[in-house]
Amino acid sequence: MTEPDRRSPLADAMRYAQVGTMLVAPIVFLGGLGYVLDRKFGSKPWLLLLGMMLGMAAGFANFFRLVLQPPENGRGSRR
Numbered sequence: 001m002t003e004p005d006r007r008s009p010l011a012d013a014m015r016y017a018q019v020g021t022m023l024v025a026p027i028v029f030l031g032g033l034g035y036v037l038d039r040k041f042g043s044k045p046w047l048l049l050l051g052m053m054l055g056m057a058a059g060f061a062n063f064f065r066l067v068l069q070p071p072e073n074g075r076g077s078r079r
Helices: 009-041 046-067
Strands: none
Touching (some): 009 046
């Protein structure tokens, strides 16, 4: 017989609720950092755009790491 899935549905819901934050937070943070640096160095809008592009790359990397993570096998071991 197969062992039933021991993770609760709430744990799965919380895991996937992170996705929106994981995509938006790096964009906002690095975009804000680029904005501040643009004001300091007078290079508008280049550092803002660079920060937002780096934030998008970081957000998608986090997203794919979460979504493509192999499922746990129920024994407590995790990759």
